[in-house]
Amino acid sequence: MLGPRPTVAGPGAPDDAPLTAPGATRAVEAVLGQVLEARLRHARQTDAVAARDLAERVAAFSLRGGKRLRTAFVWCGWRAAGGSGDTGPVLRTGAALELLQACALIHDDVMDGSPLRRGAPALHVDFARGHRAARMSGSAESFGSSAAVLAGDLALAWADDLLTETALASPHGARLHGEWRAMRTEMVAGQYRDLKAQASGSSSGEEALAIAELKSALYTVARPLALGATLAGADPHTVDALRAAGRCAGLAFQLRDDVLGAFGDPLLTGKPADDDLRTRKLTHLLATAVRLAGTTGDHEAAAVLAAGPDARSPQTVERMRAALERTGARAEVEARITELAAAALRHFEATGAGARVQQEFTVLVERAAGVAPRPAEELV
Template sequence: MRGLRPTAAEAAGSADRPLTAHEAVRAVEAELGRVLDERMCRARETDPVFARDVADRVSTFVRRGGKRLRTAFAWCGWRAVGGSGDVTAVLRTGAALELLQACALIHDDVMDGSPLRRGVPAVHVDLARMHRTARMTGRPEAFALSAAVLAGDLALAWADDLLTETALGSPHGPGLFREWQAMRGEMVAGQYRDIHAQATGTSGLDEAVSIATLKSALYTVERPLALGAALTG
């Protein structure tokens, strides 16, 4: 009996009516669910406490959703240059983008001290609550910040694993991975420029443009488009 999630073949649409970006995002959501199920199984095999406290929080965070803008842009990039080749690779690249974004958001909430994310407690806030509820020793906030950094690291590891697996299985893998490498560096650089500007009090136009270019123009739009296009060659 076929499951509720669409297969890659179903996700591809047809030559007469290819999927819209919105429909493609839904297909990536299904692929992302499969990937997270696999990662959670591996995490439980690695260590049950780690799986329960860290991996499950990452999985829940990613499944909670979001704008999925990068996924949509990756799909549009693929379609714009012909939309040929392995659609599963496109879906898995979109899923990797969402895992990378989870890393960025979890770490961003730690750096900003944000109490909420998408209307619920941020990961570090939830981990502090867990510390108090379990009556663990030490300061809840210190434990939570350390554990949340590890949660973000795990999301990044999952993203890198997925993108690497996709690149190795694609004839366009080298080009895909070059774009991915560039995007990761730009994402970190943009975040650093953001906190650097706050610490130095610099707020000029050039500073704002540099940060917006790294954090929004490149990371959100240009690189996802290029990742999708790379999968057509």
Template sequence: MLELRPTVVGAAGLVDDPLTASDATRAVEAVLARFLDAELRRTREVDPLFARDVAGRVSAFVRRGGKRLRTAFLWCGWRAAGGSDDPTAVLRTGAAIELLQACALLHDDLMDGSPLRRGAPAMHVDLACLHRTSRMSGSPESFAVAATVLAGDLALAWADDLLMETALGSPHGTRLYREWRAMRGEMAAGQYRDIHAQAVGTSGVDEALTIATLKSALYTVERPLALGASLTVADECVLDALRSAGRCAGLAFQLRDDLLGAFGDPSVTGKPAGDDLRTRKLTYLLAVAVELADTSGDKEDALALAPGPAYRSDDAVERMRAALERTGARAEVESKIKELVATSLWHFETTGADAAMRREFAAMLERASGVAPDHAGEGR
């Protein structure tokens, strides 16, 4: 049994003073550290060069952290579904999710050509620098692409190893693995829909929502909540309520991310401002703006938002940003986020989770969406 602190897990394996999601996130950090240390030792035995150049960088990237939202929602799903005994399996599942997230981010930055992640050079940028400083032959960019693909693959392999070990040791392992398998497939499908929409210049609202659902809503909140619940004896009604709450919360998170991508402060987000606009990535924000510009007949804004060069100039990005404001798309997306947050909280309350858990979920919703729910279910 994983000992977290004396007042949390008693000798019989029962939680005497239930952890909060923040406590669980810190505990997952410890699980990750032990797992990564062990994997690095094994990797050095396989090949010291690969361990130094690739595995070491993946390990450092994972340890550098992030929001850890998926871990927090995983814990919330477990507690809302009645989880209260030994938390080892749910914490190990949280660590596996963080490794899967590392894979997704490494590959996503590579596909998008993003130079920064978490305030530091993205993996492909760092590996291109390694090529140059080591005076290797060939193209630094080609080397970096290949090595970053392998880095993401390694993170995915580590995630699957940890999840499978956890599933094999849990009485709920079959249900846990079903959720995990679905999440991996949805994540890949969402990523492909994203790059396909960008390649063909799609602007449709329905397509943007499909991408946001597959790539983010399911993967960020719905599946983590369901993964946590799958480690309990919760019935399908509770699982369905958590999935509905998670889908709405996940969409709210993605729409907030869209707004930050267009208007956010790089010193806060850790990513360059306007990257999505520069490449005209299809987001719900962009799709709404295009629809509003077409409906109003505003040719200037429609032209600024229309498909064009693969990479847009700073002036073109500023024109797009102004169009997002003038069309009313930014305000409409803010309104949609508030609606999704309220609906998510309503679904969560139908799980029968206690008032403390509902308050915690409401706080997590605010953290993910930037919107404070109107109420957190006190006294219900």
């Protein structure tokens, strides 16, 4: 049986009335819906049980919320490099990124044991609940984790299929696929470094930044910008400037995520606010607090920040939050976020992109970093 035919987006807006980044994001969501509809049809033809239990969950998860930042940055990269005309390839690339992100989140929740994602039970929790409700044999938790791994694998397969279809139809397909291939490897490397750092109890600031760069700076911003620029046939100078802008904006995004992981409101973030502290996840925020506690001789902060898993009661988590504040780590990280956001704008300006695209990038950086970026000269 033949697989689903490539999903083609509808005609793009004419060049004299280009979509804005929010408009492109809405268009990508429409394309994503079309892609998922085709994938579900094929899944049902393959096996009705797996389609109902697995594929439908993946599709629903992929369509349910999320910031869609990667999609917006793909669009910004395409426009910054002079992209115009047919928007189909860039919209399909954005949809592929959303499917890859679904894979990353599903697997990440399994590895971190997170119960909540996008305001709903994480997929491994949902599968476990279904196991209990059906009175199936064996461990519900083991079943839930195994099924969620398969769900993430399916999302990855769909993402690769869509990107490959897009690359095969593009005159820049080889370069596009090269960016995609590098991004997937970086994402996995960053996830493994994160897993290993947590298992080893590392407090290294260098390690925390390496993880942030691989998992977030490159994957969330730098590579999406480069993917969009590649589809527009960008020259090396433009791609290099976009990668530099993306690295800074992506690090700002990850440092903001670190702060929200310790101090965020679950009603706003859609995920628990104590997971990073409860599991002692190595973040730049934690590494900074450990360094400052050692520098100032704050032995109480150093002890609570190094507490083992058995000691991480709700009271210990609150003491960890207090230590992050008292050592000055939160304030230092906030200042670093502002610096990185400003540097991102400076690098993006070097692409020579028009004022409208620069403004859209500024808004995206503000969303990602949680700060209003200021020109670099104001930070001196």
